[in-house]
Amino acid sequence: MIREKLKQALEHLFPAGEAVPPAIVAEGEEPAEKTPREAVIETDYATCGYHLDIKTPPEQLIEVVSLIDQNDFFIESITGVDWIEEGEIEVVYDFSRYDFDLCRVVVRTRTDRDNAALPTITGVYAGANWHERETAEFFGINFIGHPHLVNLLLPEDSDIHPLRKDFKP
Amino acid sequence: MNQPVELQPDETFVLNVGPQHPATHGVLRVKMEMNGEYIVHAETVVGYIHRMHEKMGEVKPYPQFLMNLSRLDYLGAMGYSHCHALCVEKAAGIEVPKRAEYIRVLMVELNRVSSHLVWLGAFIMDLGGFTPLLYTFQAREHILDMMERITGARLTYCYIRFGGVSRDIDDQFIQSARDFMPYMRKELIKYHKLITGNIIFKKRMVGMGHISPEMCRKYGASSGVARGAGINFDVRRNEPYSVYPELEFEVPVYDGCDNMSRYMVRMEEIEQSLRIVEHALDQLPDGPVMPKKAPKIIKPPAGDYYQATETARGTFGVRLVSDGSQTPYRMKLRSPTYSNMHLFDEACRGLMIMDAMAMMGTLDLVIPEIDR
Amino acid sequence: MGKESIPESIVQLAIADDIIKIGRANSLWPLTFGIACCAIEMMATGGSRFDMSRFGAEVFRPSPRQADLLIIAGTVTKKMQPGIMTLYDQMPEPKWVMAMGNCAISGGPFAIKENYNIVLGADTFLPVDIFVPGCPPRPEGLLQGIIELEELVSDWKRFKDPEKAHSRQPSIRAQADKEV
Numbered sequence: 001m002i003r004e005k006l007k008q009a010l011e012h013l014f015p016a017g018e019a020v021p022p023a024i025v026a027e028g029e030e031p032a033e034k035t036p037r038e039a040v041i042e043t044d045y046a047t048c049g050y051h052l053d054i055k056t057p058p059e060q061l062i063e064v065v066s067l068i069d070q071n072d073f074f075i076e077s078i079t080g081v082d083w084i085e086e087g088e089i090e091v092v093y094d095f096s097r098y099d100f101d102l103c104r105v106v107v108r109t110r111t112d113r114d115n116a117a118l119p120t121i122t123g124v125y126a127g128a129n130w131h132e133r134e135t136a137e138f139f140g141i142n143f144i145g146h147p148h149l150v151n152l153l154l155p156e157d158s159d160i161h162p163l164r165k166d167f168k169p
Numbered sequence: 170m171n172q173p174v175e176l177q178p179d180e181t182f183v184l185n186v187g188p189q190h191p192a193t194h195g196v197l198r199v200k201m202e203m204n205g206e207y208i209v210h211a212e213t214v215v216g217y218i219h220r221m222h223e224k225m226g227e228v229k230p231y232p233q234f235l236m237n238l239s240r241l242d243y244l245g246a247m248g249y250s251h252c253h254a255l256c257v258e259k260a261a262g263i264e265v266p267k268r269a270e271y272i273r274v275l276m277v278e279l280n281r282v283s284s285h286l287v288w289l290g291a292f293i294m295d296l297g298g299f300t301p302l303l304y305t306f307q308a309r310e311h312i313l314d315m316m317e318r319i320t321g322a323r324l325t326y327c328y329i330r331f332g333g334v335s336r337d338i339d340d341q342f343i344q345s346a347r348d349f350m351p352y353m354r355k356e357l358i359k360y361h362k363l364i365t366g367n368i369i370f371k372k373r374m375v376g377m378g379h380i381s382p383e384m385c386r387k388y389g390a391s392s393g394v395a396r397g398a399g400i401n402f403d404v405r406r407n408e409p410y411s412v413y414p415e416l417e418f419e420v421p422v423y424d425g426c427d428n429m430s431r432y433m434v435r436m437e438e439i440e441q442s443l444r445i446v447e448h449a450l451d452q453l454p455d456g457p458v459m460p461k462k463a464p465k466i467i468k469p470p471a472g473d474y475y476q477a478t479e480t481a482r483g484t485f486g487v488r489l490v491s492d493g494s495q496t497p498y499r500m501k502l503r504s505p506t507y508s509n510m511h512l513f514d515e516a517c518r519g520l521m522i523m524d525a526m527a528m529m530g531t532l533d534l535v536i537p538e539i540d541r
Numbered sequence: 542m543g544k545e546s547i548p549e550s551i552v553q554l555a556i557a558d559d560i561i562k563i564g565r566a567n568s569l570w571p572l573t574f575g576i577a578c579c580a581i582e583m584m585a586t587g588g589s590r591f592d593m594s595r596f597g598a599e600v601f602r603p604s605p606r607q608a609d610l611l612i613i614a615g616t617v618t619k620k621m622q623p624g625i626m627t628l629y630d631q632m633p634e635p636k637w638v639m640a641m642g643n644c645a646i647s648g649g650p651f652a653i654k655e656n657y658n659i660v661l662g663a664d665t666f667l668p669v670d671i672f673v674p675g676c677p678p679r680p681e682g683l684l685q686g687i688i689e690l691e692e693l694v695s696d697w698k699r700f701k702d703p704e705k706a707h708s709r710q711p712s713i714r715a716q717a718d719k720e721v
Contacts, residue, residue, distance in 0.1 A: 047259070047474075048259075048472060048473060048474050048475065049256070049259065049474050049476050049477075050475050074387075074388075074389045075388075075389045076389055076477075076484070076486060076503060077389075077486060077488070077501065077503035079488050079501040081490055081499045094486070094488070096408075098395070098400050098401075098402040099401075099402075099407075100406075102407060102408055104475070106473075125387055125388075126387045126388060127387050127388035127508060127512070129511070152215060152216060153219040153540055153541075154216060154219065154620070154658070155216070155619055160657060162224055162657050162658075163223060163227070167657075169655050169656060188621065188624055189572075189573075189574050189624065189628055191573045191601075191603045195576070195577070195580070196576055216618075217618060218576060218577055218621070219620070219658050220577075220616055220618070220651050220658070221651065221655075221656070221659070224653075224655055225653060229653075240577070240578060240650070243577070243581060243677075244581065287584075291584075302588070303588055303589050306584070306588035307588065307589050307590060310585075310590050323679065324581060324582065324677055325578055325676065325677065537577050537578070
């Protein structure tokens, strides 16, 4: 099964092993425990819609994505989420497969809200080009090494970041 | 084919295609650096119809966002509402009655047929043939009449709600759907006779516009682009959802990697959608179309949820991040045309501009879906 | 725009002007400028069921230099606005503008409080002559817009008595409903 194969391949990058799935804080509640910075978690597909959840620090991002690429996954989308309470922006990468050995992989990485910067994965997946441009313009993240990081959807000269939680039009 | 003359870099010129152009299927701009008729470098500029759907997803409560999904891809609107409803129902734990799921699938497949008919008419018009547009739009009117009787709208439906559908279908709808099958099958034969065997059409399509499976994988392409390159990928079969496991249909796959393969994939999809509709009508169960305790206020538990479905344009995905309140924290819409369009920049290098426009037609683009 | 203002000339031919105006009204050539969802209804109006060609308007011109009616069918965004201004400036006089759909009239369903990208209506930067409401408007609505525009262009009414203009043949749907 591809899921086992991928978990084994990722083991050397995540020596800590499995961890408790992180809980997203509901409105007004305090987080039960500090969410771990890096982990490989198997999730329940029926409740949340994906199989593997990989949390990685930005330094290891390209290695993780290269391993996923070597195992024949395709890039589905890149999402930015602004956690203003914690002062961080999370970027979520979705990968899936073309064959019938279904395995949805989600890679998450976090960066500071001020001076948000992440390495680019366009060297591994050419299709990440537009996804990263869109995430950059909506959240104000700098993807280091991106070949052409200009606005994609907003006008060329605009410098607003609309999807940040403190954006006022 | 003649090869272009080798020119110095400063001897190319930039041709601007769009945003107002009859062949760009919406407001799309492509800056092409040309060497005579050959494209050296193309850069797509999008964003001319960016309508802030994701921002609206963060400020509108769940039921108010239902209308946005139809405006994303207005030709195959039912499939998008279906995906979003499935995602929120998965998150909030709402049970959907069996009859409602069958009705949803019926509507989605009929919508898929009408979307492919518009694609066919517009694509052949791009190549220069105006007649098929009139035929396909006429056939499409039959489907729109059927759906308007039940849903109340011709194009932008708000029929699929959380828990089911808003209105039940009646016997007249079932009878007109059954009468539509033989009519559409005859029309398909007419289209094949009119278009597919045409020598000019074949010369423009066979062997032109090569998109390899590896390029599809790097860019995340789906639907006709991937299936026309030999990749057997259809979310309805690879990652089944709703009642598709109980319905009989095939997934057409052609491995020519050229324009003709992508065209044939979509023509076969129309036939397969008709099979699904027939089968679903045969198996339609009785029952309610909304659950008894339909929740008035939707408050999914805090968490991350993802749902993907196969729409007329490809794999559509909804990523929902909820914080337990009545409005989503983040609603990300993954549109198939975004990934399909992305590979155009790389795939059209070295082609003549007319072949590039033919290839753009086979990608089946709807621009508001790219810009969301 | 309303009535065009032609400078006074020494020789005025009233009958010729009237005939020319009726000719213009009966052959409005729209520009192919479908932006979003309303564009599909515009294409359906050009199809064979609703048939815009009965009113002389099926000849969609791709180039603004050859068109005299700009149908803004869809939402206008800040990125697209300079493009539309250029298209409007390139059209030769006399020209008219139709705002089709709620988005072109006032921003439509996208006019939210947190709006950062939508222009709230085409009439904020263009002189619009006809507004056709709907989301999207039915093809019959667009045809009604064209008929009203014809009256605006020349002083000639196509249907003197709208009641009598209704077809004597009941629609397909009415026939089917009767059979049920």
